[in-house]
Amino acid sequence: MIGKSTLVWLCLATVASGILYHTSYRVQEEQEHLSSLNRQIQQERQSIQVLRAEWAYLNDPTRLERLATEHSTLRPTKAAQMVALAAIPDRPEAPAQAVPTPAPSTPTPAAPASQPATKPAPAPESTYVASAAPARPQTMVVALKAPDVQTATPVKAGGGKPAATPKATKPVERPADRVDSIGALMASLDAAPPVKGKVTLASVGASATAGQKKAQPILVAEQTLSAKLGAAR
Amino acid sequence: MSDAPFSLTGFDIAGMERIQAPRSEGRVRLNNPATHALEQGRSRLLVTAALFALALGAIGVRLADTMVFRREVEAPTADSATARPAPITRAEITDRNGVLLATSLATASAYADPKLMIDVEDAARKLVATLPDLDYRQVLKDLKGDKRFVWIKRNLTPRQEFEVNKLGIPGVFFQQEEHRIYPQGSLTAHLIGLTGIDNNGLMGIEQSFDKRLREKPEPLRLSIDVRLQHIMRKEITQAIQDFNAIGGAGLIMDVKTGELLSMVSLPDFDPQNPGEMNDESKFNRATLGVYEMGSCFKILNTAIALESGTVKLHESFDTSHPLKIGRFTIHDDEPVNYWMDVADIFRKSSNIGSAKMAEKFGIDVQREYMGRFGMLKAPSLEIPEVGGPLVPNPWRPTTLLTVAFGHGLSVSPIQMATSVAAVVDGGIMRPATLLKRDPGADIPETRVISPQTSATLRKLMRLVVTEGTGKTAFGTGELKAADTLDYLVGGKTGTAEKVSGKGYARKSLRSSFVGAFPMTDPRYVVFVMVDEPHGNKKSFGFATAGWVAAPAVQRIVWQAAPLLGVKPVVRNDPEVLQAMAIN
Structure with a gap:
């Protein structure tokens, strides 16, 4: 005859084995999941590797240079395009007065054929930050002069349509004040009539200057200049 | 049999019953002589049971220890089986x-x-x-x-x-x-x-x-910068095309660290298509090739003359007659009929003057300084293709004179750039490297000339560009205006005649230019060499360095300087003029 205790022990053993098997299956399941995750990680790593190689390949300076020449009017910065911070005149007291002309008045010469564009590559080491204190007269500020109308190669419009030359577009009404920040420049961008094809900073600059034959710095390193203007106020 | 409450078997295994009910009277009593033997057997059984209990207890303790307490210490076997590290790949x-x-x-x-x-x-x-x-x-x-x-x-x-x-x-x-x-x-x-x-x-x-x-x-x-590498390659390709040359080489070196930011040798090959590679394109002209550098050596010659104290800056030499020694006649490209001082000799690149300066300091000094400049042994560089210089042996009096203007001692472009970096940077020589140096890393430095000599040489090198053989490349065109912004390049042109047979081929040249910028505090050395250029219409038939290599360096510097963060200065700024004035 099976005693009460026997029954209790049997129950315990059944429950224990049940828990054991359950745990064991769970572990197997998790292991499968884990290895599939690992495989996935492996695959993702490989794709990342492929994409990085692809990225490096597409960033080949020769290719970038060709694209920059084809699709934008931006050219390598020339020494003549840089202006000492001291050479930029302060904002006049009366805001209604004429636009101050920047110091170096030499218009940007037509880009010689021997000087094609450099690559505008990711440039972690390039240090064109005009960040020195405004008091220093030697500090250089990058001022991208709008290229001459002649040099500004028209932006190519797709599908063989006639390209929208900067001349064809209406000159943008420039505000009385010089555009002195990226924000203001963007605002003037919005105000500009729609240009067919790609709108680039340079092409807008070109259309902006089309009306006033003289080349002017349209984009000045924002911080230093506004600091200077702030000091003048 | 037992009725103990939790006895699985019905037997009193643990002997609980006996403890609960002290045995006063056995249920079965044996009243015969076997009693003693039975008691003995029982006690033996007890000992054995105790031993077993001990052993099982130990196993239990060990089990609890491994399964409960030492969980983390045990190797996660399931994980290690599946989470294999990625197969070993060749590093990028x-x-x-x-x-x-x-x-x-x-x-x-x-x-x-x-x-x-x-x-x-x-x-x-x-x-x-x-x-x-x-x-x-x-x-x-x-x-x-x-x-x-x-x-x-x-x-x-x-x-x-x-x-x-x-x-x-x-x-x-x-x-x-x-x-x-x-x-x-x-x-x-x-x-x-x-x-x-x-x-x-x-x-x-x-x-x-x-x-x-x-x-x-x-x-x-x-240490290479891809952007500079591209500029360098593009401009040398351009020069090779323009002047119908057979090859070229170029270097940009960080003066302060010895890092090479660019190293180009043309013609080159596509590493993805090694099948198309031939001996010519495989040859690394920048490191493996050794060449007579021509007038670029006058930088070193002048540095030796001034540093050794045998020649003063304002000393003049008679350069009006070709110099004859043995079967050689040393003459100048543009002969003059007056005496020239050291600055003039350097600016106009006078072979006669340089040789006469060398005559004053002599063979021993020349050999010692050439050794200091690293011209007598192969440079250390992190690639296997490094060529050793062709050092004249014995060092004859003729050698003394020819080495003064860069003939008779063949060195690689790497050696040339390294020594010029030392000359312009206060006379401190640092070995060239292709690996990026950590900021603050220890750079082996040796002093080769004094800071004073270095300062003078900087001014002389600037003079070459403003008023000397490099002026065509750096002084014309849009750069003419007095307030032009300028990167203050200084350097030296070098046009060497290539060796053919036992003599030199007059028409077969090797044009090079070694320069540094900005000359007020040089940070980068640029070297460009074009092999066998032929004059074209634009250069009025000239294939000398001033028309071939120097314009290439000018284009390279004008594109590279903005990337390197070198600020242009007004060329005729009084401060700059004063800093570069020779006194």
């Missing part, structure tokens, strides 16, 4: 900004076991149809051979792998392999070198760092 090579120059991609290579194939001819036909660059007869021959392992094609693209897999030919398998990719193509060909089909380095960095690239997964960071 990047430029100083982290742009990929070489990387490895996993690819599949198809191989076959012909014994498992049902119809070899059909299989070969299908394979060739899928992989058109295979040759049907070759594949068939391979498959009909005795081998049980035949490569069909290595490094398939993922699409090809899929297509071959889709054919479903029994006996065709894939093996995961690694394929080296050079995203920048031939831009860094000589520098990085290349790897063979089994991923072993065969040239350049790939060869010299083969072990390092295999063992450490971290990318190897070079």
Whole structure:
């Protein structure tokens, strides 16, 4: 005859084995999941590797240079395009007065054929930050002069349509004040009539200057200049 | 039998009953002589039971210990079985900004076991149809051979792998392999070198760092800047085209650290297509080639003359007559009929004057200083293709005079750039390197000349560009205006006649220019050499360095300086003029 205790022990053993098997299956399941995750990680790593190689390949300076020449009017910065911070005149007291002309008045010469564009590559080491204190007269500020109308190669419009030359577009009404920040420049961008094809900073600059034959710095390193203007106020 | 409440078997195993009910009167009583023996047996049984209990207890304790308390310490066996680390790949090579120059991609290579194939001819036909660059007869021959392992094609693209897999030919398998990719193509060909089909380095960095690239997964960071490399390559290509030259080489070196930011040798090759490589394109002119540098050596000659104290800056020499020594006659390209001082000799690149300066300090001083400038032994560089100089032996009096203007001692462009970097940077020499130096790393430095001599040489090198042989390249065109912004390049032109047979070929030249900028506090040295240029219309038929190499350096500097963060200054700024004035 099976005693009460026997029954209790049997129950315990059944429950224990049940828990054991359950745990064991769970572990197997998790292991499968884990290895599939690992495989996935492996695959993702490989794709990342492929994409990085692809990225490096597409960033080949020769290719970038060709694209920059084809699709934008931006050219390598020339020494003549840089202006000492001291050479930029302060904002006049009366805001209604004429636009101050920047110091170096030499218009940007037509880009010689021997000087094609450099690559505008990711440039972690390039240090064109005009960040020195405004008091220093030697500090250089990058001022991208709008290229001459002649040099500004028209932006190519797709599908063989006639390209929208900067001349064809209406000159943008420039505000009385010089555009002195990226924000203001963007605002003037919005105000500009729609240009067919790609709108680039340079092409807008070109259309902006089309009306006033003289080349002017349209984009000045924002911080230093506004600091200077702030000091003048 | 027992009725104890938790006794599974019904027997009183643990002897609980006995403890609960002290035995006053045994239930069974034996009243015979066997009693003693029975008692003895019982006590023996007790001892054995105790021993077993002890052993089982120990096992229990150990179990609890391993399963409950030492969970973390035990190796997670299930995890280690599946979470294998990625298969060891060859480390990447990047430029100083982290742009990929070489990387490895996993690819599949198809191989076959012909014994498992049902119809070899059909299989070969299908394979060739899928992989058109295979040759049907070759594949068939391979498959009909005795081998049980035949490569069909290595490094398939993922699409090809899929297509071959889709054919479903029994006996065709894939093996995961690694394929080296050079995203920048031939831009860094000589520098990085290349790897063979089994991923072993065969040239350049790939060869010299083969072990390092295999063992450490971290990318190897070079001192090269891809952007400068591109500018350099583009401009030298341009010069080679313009002047119908056979080759060229160029270097940009960081004066303060000795890091090479650019190293180009043309013609070059595509590391992805090593089959098209020939001896000419394989040759690294920047490091392996040794050349007579011509007038570029006058930088060193003048430095030696001033440093040794045998010549004063304002001392004049008679340069009106060609100098005869032995069977040689030393003459100038543009003869003058007056005496020139050191600055004039340097500016106009007078061979006669330089030789006369060398005469004053003599052979021993010259050899000693050339040794200091690292011109007498092979430089240390991290690639295997490094050429040793051709040092004249014995060092004759003729050698003394010819070395003064860069003939008779052949050195590599690396040596030239390194020594000029030392001359312009206060006289401190640092070895050239292709690896990026950590900021604050210890750089081996040796002083070769005094800061005073270095300052004078800087002014002389600037003079070459403003008023001397380099003026055509740097002084004309849009740069004419007095308030022009300028990167203050200074340097020296060098036009050497190439050796042909026992003498020199008058028409076969090698034009080079070694310059540094900004001259007020030089940070970068640029060297450009063009091999066998021919004069063109634009250069009025000239193929000398002032028309060939110097304009290339000018274009390079004008594009590179903005990237390097060098600020242009107004050329005729009184401060600059004063700093560069020779007094």
